Amino acid sequence: MKFSIKVTLKKDVLDPQGKVVEQTLQNMGMNTLKSLRQGKYFEIEINENNESKAKNKIEDMCKKLLVNLIIEDFEISKI
Amino acid sequence: MNSSIIVFPGSNCDRDIAVALKKFQFKNTMVWHKDVTLPKSDLIIVPGGFSYGDYLRSGAIAAKSNILNEVIKKANDGCLVLGICNGFQILTETGLLKGVLLRNKNLKFLGKDVYVKAVNINNKFCNKYKQDQVLRFNIAHNEGNYFTNSDHLKELEDKNLIPFKYCDKKGNINEENNPNGSLNNIAGIFNDKKNILGMMPHPERMVDQTISGDDGINLFTSLLN
Numbered sequence: 001m002k003f004s005i006k007v008t009l010k011k012d013v014l015d016p017q018g019k020v021v022e023q024t025l026q027n028m029g030m031n032t033l034k035s036l037r038q039g040k041y042f043e044i045e046i047n048e049n050n051e052s053k054a055k056n057k058i059e060d061m062c063k064k065l066l067v068n069l070i071i072e073d074f075e076i077s078k079i
Numbered sequence: 080m081n082s083s084i085i086v087f088p089g090s091n092c093d094r095d096i097a098v099a100l101k102k103f104q105f106k107n108t109m110v111w112h113k114d115v116t117l118p119k120s121d122l123i124i125v126p127g128g129f130s131y132g133d134y135l136r137s138g139a140i141a142a143k144s145n146i147l148n149e150v151i152k153k154a155n156d157g158c159l160v161l162g163i164c165n166g167f168q169i170l171t172e173t174g175l176l177k178g179v180l181l182r183n184k185n186l187k188f189l190g191k192d193v194y195v196k197a198v199n200i201n202n203k204f205c206n207k208y209k210q211d212q213v214l215r216f217n218i219a220h221n222e223g224n225y226f227t228n229s230d231h232l233k234e235l236e237d238k239n240l241i242p243f244k245y246c247d248k249k250g251n252i253n254e255e256n257n258p259n260g261s262l263n264n265i266a267g268i269f270n271d272k273k274n275i276l277g278m279m280p281h282p283e284r285m286v287d288q289t290i291s292g293d294d295g296i297n298l299f300t301s302l303l304n
Contacts (some may be wrong), residue, residue, distance in 0.1 A: 014228065014260070016186050065143060068136055068172070070179045072225065 001054045002079040005062060006045060007040040011069045043079065051078065080303055082107045082174055085150065085166075087141050092127035092163065096283040100124075103299040111115035112144040113131060122159045122302060125166030127281060128207055129217070137180065137222045138168030147173055154206040160201055160275040160304065166221055166265070167277035174275045178227030183220070184260025190219040192292075195266045195280055196246040199239040206304055207297035211289045213250045214243075214294040216266075216280035223279040225268070228297055232262055243267040243278060 009015050018038035025033050044061070048054040058076050067074045082105045086093045093109065100107045108118045112130075117123065130141035131133040141147065147169070154160045154175050162170035170176045182190060192215050208214070227235070235241050243266040247256040257264045259279070267278030280296030 014181065014224075016182055016184060020186060065139065066135070068139070068179055069230070070177075071181065078128070 001051065002043065002045045002076050003049055003054070003056065003058050004079050005044065005066065006075045006077075007042070007062075007067055007072050008073055008074075009037060009039065010073055043051040080105050080121045081119050082124060083110045083117055083120040084108070084124045084126055084144055085110050085112060086126070087112045087128065087130035087144065089130045089132055090126050090128035090165070092165075092281065092283065095281075096124055096126050096163070099286045099295070099299060100284040102286060103296075103303060105299075105303075107245030110146060112141065112146050115145050115149065117146065117149045117153060118157045119152065120158060122161065123153060125150070125160070125162040125169050127166055130165055130169065133165075133222075136168075136172065138165060138170075138172040141165075142172035151175060154270075154275055157272065157274050161204065162275075162277040163281055163283065164218075164279055166222075166267065167279055168222060170275065170277045176268060177231050178225055178268065180220075180222045180228050180279070181260075182222050182226040183186075183258070184222050188221045189223070189258055190217075191258075192217050193280065194246050194248055194250075194256070195243040196252060197242060198244050198252050199242050201239070201266050202242065202269065202276075204276050204298055204301055205242050207301040210291050211250060213246060213248065215285065215292050216282060216294060217284045217291065220259070220279055223259040225259075225265045225279075228261065235265070235268055236263070238271070240266070240269040240271070240273070241265055241277065242269065243280065 022036035197212045244264040246252045282298040285292040285295030
C-alpha cells in the first residue's frame with residue numbers, strides 16, 4: 001500500500017525560502033501570483049493490507065521523525 | 080570533571096571542543112554515535128558540525144541515534160549537557176530543549192564573529208561571567224533562527240532560561256544586531272532545570288587569545304566551579 005505525505009509549514013512560521021521563490025516568480029512577470037509557501041513531499045510504501053492500520057503507522061512515522069510538529073503540519077493520502 | 084563528546088558522521092567541531100576541554104583539565108572521552116552506553120560523565124557535549132548532512136532537518140537524524148537514548152536518560156537524571164550549534168539543533172529535535180532552529184532569516188550561511196550578552200549568569204555554565212558582560216563569540220550556521228511558541232518564549236524570559244542574547248559591541252540588544260532572526264535575539268537556552276544548555280555560538284573557538292579570543296574560557300571554568 002502506498003501513501004503520500006504532504007508537509008507544510010504552519011501558518012505563523014516564516015518561510016524565507018518560499019518568499020525568495022515567490023519574489024523571483026513575480027520578478028519574472030507572474031503578476032497574478034498572490035503568495036507562495038514551500039513544503040516537503042514524501043511517498044511511502046508499506047507492507048500492510050489494512051488501510052487504517054497502515055495510515056496509523058504512517059502517522060506514527062510522521063510524528064516521530066518526518067515532521068517537526070512545532071513548525072509543520074502534515075497530510076496523509078493514499079495513492 | 081569527566082566529560083563525553085558525542086561524535087556523529089559529519090561532526091566537525093568535536094576535536095575543537097576536545098582541545099578546549101583538555102586545556103581545562105577535563106577528563107574527556109570521545110563517544111561514537113553507534114555506542115549504546117556512555118562512560119561515567121559529569122558533562123555530555125553534543126558538538127557542532129553537519130551530522131548526517133543535515134538531511135530531513137538539521138539534527139533530526141542524529142536525534143534518533145543509539146547514543147542519544149542514553150544522553151536523554153542521563154540528561155533527565157540531571158547530568159550537565161551542552162549542545163553547541165548542530166548540537167543545539169539535535170537537542171531540540173530530541174525534545175530535551177523546546178523550540179526549533181529555523182533557516183537564518185536572510186537565507187545566508189553565517190560564519191563570523193558576533194557579540195552576545197551574558198544576560199543570566201546564575202547557572203552551572205555561566206557563573207564565571209559578569210552579569211550583562213558582552214562577549215565575542217564565533218557563529219557558523221545556516222539554521223540558527225530560534226523559534227518557539229509564545230507561551231514558551233514567555234517562560235524562557237520569566238524563568239531566566241536565556242543565558243545569551245545577540246547584541247552589539249556595547250551590549251545593545253535589538254533587531255539590527257540579530258544575525259539570524261532568532262526570537263528576542265536568543266543565542267542560547269536552558270531547559271527548566273538549567274542542566275541542559277543549547278547555544279548557536281561556539282565558545283570552544285574562543286579559548287586562546289593568540290588564535291581568536293578568550294571569551295569562551297569562562298564557560299569552561301564555570302563548569303569546573
